[in-house]
Amino acid sequence: MDMGYSAADEAFRADVRAFLEDHLAGEWKALRGLGGPGRDHEALDERLEWNRFLAREGWTCVGWPTEHGGRGLSLWQQVVFHEEYARANAPATVNHLGEQLLGPTLIAFGTDAQRERFLPRIRDVEELWAQGYSEPNAGSDLANVQTRARLSDDGSQWVIDGQKVWTSNAHFSQWVFVVARTEPGSQRHQGLSFLLVPLDQAGVEVRPIEQLTGGSEFNEVFFTGAVTDADLVVGEVGKGWGVAMGLLGFERGVSTLGQVVGFQRELALVCDRARANGSIDDPVLRDRLASLQAELTVMRANGIRGLSAVTGGEDSAAGGGAGSIFKIVWANWHQRLGEVAMDVMAADGLLQVPHDRGAAGYELDELQRLFLFARADTIYGGSDEVQKNILAERVLGLPREPKGA
Template identity: 60%
Template sequence: MDATQHDADERFRGEVREWLEQNLTGRFAELRGRGGSGREHEDFEARLEWNRHMAAAGWTCVAWPVEHGGRGLSIAQQVIFHEEYARADAPARVNHLGEELLGPTLIAHGTAEQRARFLPPIVAVEELWCQGYSEPGAGSDLAAVSTRAQRVGDEWSITGQKVWTSLAQQADWCFVIARTEASSSRHRGLSYLLVPMDQPGVEVRPILQLTATSEFNEVFFDDARTDAALIVGGEGNGFKIAMATLGFERGVSTLAQQIAFRRELDAVIDSATRNGAIDDAVIRDRLVRARMTLEVIRQHALRTLGGEQGDGASVTKLLWSNWHRSLGELAMDVNGPASLLVGEEYALDDLQALFLFSRSDTIYGGSDEIQRNIIAERVLGLPREARP
């Protein structure tokens, strides 16, 4: 990076920081730190209003090309935006699935008509999305999907069940992986469909989690319909498009996630300092290792940034999910027996909620077992695991 680029990036950092300082005030100031994994129920409507306020000022979809409603930021500027947003303790955005996953997928693989229809409402935060991948019999093994879609005239008829569908109860649309070739198996015969949620053939059932919240859901499709043209990448290419979407999921925005992780680690350190646990040599060593490992994760993320990450995204997922789960365990050990006690009406403190929700980190978004198989087979070239 030359000096001119560096100066431009620093000016951009100042612009982001100034806008956040001037706008996270008044009614929005109360939203600082609200939302996020395991806490998506917090002030949802107010956070939606905040997101639309950001949209009106041109601060949504900043990585998208200008012609699609974004700012066309460089990788360095995307990193700056996400880092400054996290450092300001700004509220978790409600449109992650549309902005970070579906939008880039449509830009890369959608038709002109699909981009014209769906990208503007994502930029304006007028339509929210959820992801219809996992099923009761096909969690991280996406190729085992059994939800079926049959062509009926000018529509697709979708029947099946999805599970662990984040924020389905608030979503207007769902991008669904379904089997469109009846006799197909595994990766073949899958298609990537865009399905409206507000219709008689769609039922959403929230799942009560260990944290007593319900951001995950079951979704049942019973002859749900969508237009025949709302298939991304062509019939039978759903697995390829789904993998592209997952690559976008583990991109630049994970750097903001790591700043949030650092904030959680600092809270654990503060707790250990207050209660004296930090004087225990083993606890102190684990805290130091946690800080060092988080820096390794950050450096890995910076090294692998840029576009669809492919199989390298599996390494990223393995690193952060295991680190975060271990942090939850460390938080419980720091607080000792007191960590097992809750207030009235199951009132969890922040570190208890961290521990309980982080148990899911190594499962959702692709389990550890699946990620290791991908790395072994596609990166290291090891023999494929025996499959039925």
């Protein structure tokens, strides 16, 4: 495929860049770089206001169709937007799960009433969403979920009981999309439903999980007789697995290419530190840094080529497993970057600066935070093992792994 940008795309890039340069100044200037991985606790209220400002200016939901309130940008224009947003070191948005995951899922699988009810509030950042997938005994093995939902006696509500864990953003969201077992006695992928559940109710308890990096992006969520309206099931009852997989297809969509720009910035930071402390003179370390740069360049090209062959909402086997391949590649590359960063810091990587802010009681260096958070890259969003099984079984057609092996 042609990896170049058209004149129209470059003109669009100039518009995006000018907008961000103009507005990431003054009252918003201090937000640059805040809220990235492992730093979701930073300036949450201020980043929420920034996100709402973007909405008012028409810069949220840029890939949504215009009939659903988006800008209807082409694939290349979406790549441009996310790359320029990352290149400007703009603050991490607060509405990612609603804008990039649930919104497109409702467009693809939801009812007209559901789209009318939720899409405008997602676009305007009036309601925030959490993801209720993983459970204590069903992390990577999502088909093993045990959270149950049943219809009330009068059929007006779903009644939900169970526990979710690693629930991103539940501590400040108003809603959560939940995969629950709605057919008693069903197993694995069968009998699951995709429910939209309000978090502000007596039957829901949210417990933030403190991370090594000092924040609490993830949460435990307990459902004890929690309720949601009977019509807030996306897709058919008992057929929620397809909806859940469609959402994961959106999760690994074009917005992930913006990560590559962030990775480039992190790699440059590691190189700067190596020059400052003299470790760049080590030929082995210098070779590792050069390899990371070359791999990053190839990663971006392959990511664009692979994802361009996938329609939003298709599952992980689409495009020859493009989403799974990209996830494996970037997650392992990022972990290696963190390991090289610690080698560059040497003994300094073991030191912490005490302070009185935050639950952790210490201040992490940016490279320390990179190393610690990157350890989770090969687990969250679909573990390496699951991605490799998808590629082996569903793309290459190899025999399924024996149970209990």
